[in-house]
Amino acid sequence: MTQEERLSKRDALRAEIVKFEESIRSLVEQEEELLRDCNHTYAGGKSALVGGRVKVCVHCGRSIQGKDEKLWG
Numbered sequence: 001m002t003q004e005e006r007l008s009k010r011d012a013l014r015a016e017i018v019k020f021e022e023s024i025r026s027l028v029e030q031e032e033e034l035l036r037d038c039n040h041t042y043a044g045g046k047s048a049l050v051g052g053r054v055k056v057c058v059h060c061g062r063s064i065q066g067k068d069e070k071l072w073g
Contacts, residue, residue, distance in 0.1 A: 035060035 038060035049055035
């Protein structure tokens with residue numbers, strides 16, 4: 001394989017990489033759109049929030065501030 005062939009092949013591979021990156025970006029945007037209106041529940045109605053004071057949704061990854069706990073009186 002000559003140097004010219006290698007450079008040509010590299011250019012072709014880089015063009016493919018750009019296509020795949022654009023495709024990935026589009027898929028990530030679609031995922032974000034789907035999760036934008038997340039109800040933070042499983043299909044059965046059970047809460048999908050995990051954590052202590054600050055809860056995180058297992059589906060969309062957003063953090064939800066928990067209620068302040070009253071420790072005394």
